[in-house]
Amino acid sequence: MASQGLSGMEKKVAFSLASVFGLRMMGLFMIMPVFALYGQHLEGFSPLWVGIAIGAYGLTQAILQIPMGILSDKYGRKPIIMGGLILFAIGSLIAASSDHIYGVVFGRAVQGMGAIAAAVLALAADLTRDEQRTKVMAVIGMCIGFSFALSLLAGPIVAQHLGLTGLFFLTAVLAVVGIIIVQFFVPNPISQAPKGDTLATPAKLKNMLLDPQLFRLDAGIFILHLVLTAVFVALPLDLVDAGLVKEKHWMLYFPAFVGAFFLMIPLIIIGVKKNNTKTMFQLSLLIMMAALGAMGVFADNLWVLSIAVLLFFTGFNYLEASLPSLIAKFCPVGDKGSAMGVYSTSQFLGAFCGGMLGGGAYQLVGASGVFFVALILMSIWLILTIGMAKPVLLKSYTLEANIKDKSHAQTMATQLSKLTGVAEAIVVLEDKVAYLKVNDDFNLSEARAVLGSVN
Template identity: 75%
Template sequence: MANAGLSGTEKRVAFSLAGVFGLRMLGLFMIMPVFALYGQHLQGFSPLWVGIAIGAYGLTQALLQIPMGILSDKIGRKPVILGGLVLFAIGSVVAAMSTSIYGVVAGRAIQGMGAIAAAVLALAADLTRDEQRTKVMAIIGMCIGGSFAVALLLGPVVAQHLGLSGLFGLTGVLAIVGMIIMQLLVPNPVHHAPAGDTLAQTGKLWQMLKDPQLFRLDAGIFLLHLVLTAVFVALPLDLVDAGLVKEKHWMLYFPAFVGSFMLMVPMIIIGVKRQNTKQMFQIALVIMVLALSLMASLPHSLVALSIAIIAFFTGFNYLEASLPSLISKFCPVGAKGSAMGVYSTSQFLGAFCGGLFGGGAYQLLGSVGVFVVAVVLMLIWIGLTFGMRNPTLLKSYTLEAAVQGREQAKQMAAKLSQLDGVAEAIVVLEEKVAYLKVNDQFDLTAARAVLGSAN
């Protein structure tokens, strides 16, 4: 029957995919705070090329998210994820061996070509039940946020001892560890959607772009990462002006991340239990507006900035965790890879544009200007949410499956998908269970007969 908590497989999926995603993002984040300082020996070094080197990753990520998402619908999530990690490792080696800024740009672009975000999020959605999806996405989101906090601590330390080449080499090692986790810990789902909805098509991409609910979510993740990247152009400089030396910034960021996670979890629980996702969504946005306003009002007060950072990441972490789950609920069944591709493209475009916007706004208007414009963008997002719907939850079942092999699992999933009322059917061989997402027309007895178990 429907389970109030995560199953064994869902826990394994959540933490293993969070580990893969987190290790990859850790490799990215560790470069950002040190590249301009430790890359000055590279031939052709200039501030412009530093920006290009950092932006090349986000740009290629954005360009390839949709194609990789579609590919994951066609050949499977895990092959796409493993291939993307291989590209990330190759890009790391290219960057590590480069003696010029141009070689680093090439390496960063290759890293970005391993665009696995859409496939990872789609795989997480494939392997989790509807009512548990927010929890799983929250774990992945928290791991991404945590990787950023750890990167702020490890990046300068690793660069100091190993140099820029050693740091790039370490990112390659992290990619290899991610591949091992994928192979050993992540289950292989058997996923069948209703006939005619199993593969993503180009026409569906346009339909999803036109969908008002999906558009709001895609625009939201664009604005969220634009603001995040822009804030971290100005905030570290304000912290220095407020009296916190750069070597001690991690002593503020790390506890702030921990505190924000503790505040974010109750928001998720309340949103799920009361089915008021829209209201909690808007509350998170208001929290971010208040945090940014505090940063703009008291940019030289360390106490004010500390409070603002905790509030900012409370709202950010809730939104980061909730958005992928909402995408999976509103997108057409069987086209998660395509929907997540549009979503992740928007996310990385936001990060790329945020770097350009943050640097330009800081140069023209100072840190206060960056925060004020960020507040305006958040208010625009709040306006977009007024047309947002609370997602309708379908009933989910976890049923035992008397399955002995992969072909039998495929046959069971195909038969389940043809039953009245079944919106989605996934049979996981490793745990010998079937996850069903159904409506009121669903006949439980017929499903039990297909699964060959009394349940």
């Protein structure tokens, strides 16, 4: 019987890859709360270019995320990951050495070219058993959230003492630390997880885009990160105008993010226990909308802004945590890699568009205008959720299959579909693997017996 917990190697994989992911995301996030304040010495500085600089990484991430994942399948995960981290370090150095806003934008775009998310997640899948894979992915996901919270604390403090140049040099150092971790602490895989679990298949991307349930989620993550990026173009400047000096912004951001984490927990518990994820999802949207409305109306009131930031992160944290699991629930069996590829591309494209929109709106109509535009976009997302189906609570399994030929694969798929608790089953001859979606009545040993049989 398989072990119920992570093995020693799987723990090493989870925490080492989570560290790599977290270090890189910190390098991307630390600029968000400080650039509008500490970049004003740059030649060509304007609110529009602030937004472009903050969001520039998103465009190159969106373009290269899927291709980099495919390259990792061909040339190996670790070489692609280390190459991406090297690109990230180079981009950081370009931004650090620039005295013009254009140079910073170019540096941020180069940072984004190190699009390693798909390769990191694929490597995590390669090095873990299918029944433990979800736990490893959860550790990586939690580390991403923690890195975002830490960046809100570290960004203002680093910028205060080292300036914008020092902050970019620090992000280069973080990339080098990530390279060292990948080289010396991440085990070398001896096999690859099935592509359906990890990587996008270009031929299936169109189907992912046309699926109405997945489209709602992809549009949602696009809007969520568009709003996040746009808000951080305007919010730091608004806080200064409301009387909070830039050196103390971390004293608002970090406690608000931590407090929002605890406020988010009841939403998760109620959603799971009552099997009412959709309602909690919509409630989180309403919480963010209320926060954006308060930011727009009470732009000069520091106390209201502080409460609004707390509410904003409460809704954001819940949605950010819920969307990937909903993608996994709604995507066709065996197509998780393709569904997550579209999802990640939408996420990073949203960050780029948010920078453009936030900077442009601030330049034209000021901070309140940015918040109201964001509120309108969140309202559109809320409308989209009306047709959102109630997710069915199913587990996913990826199991090795002892397949002889196409006819045998079809027989296996038929037998699996008839097993108690199996909602959906597909057997892939080329990968010698079976993908299952099951409920609580499913008996894993019965499925293994079918997959190991030779007729």
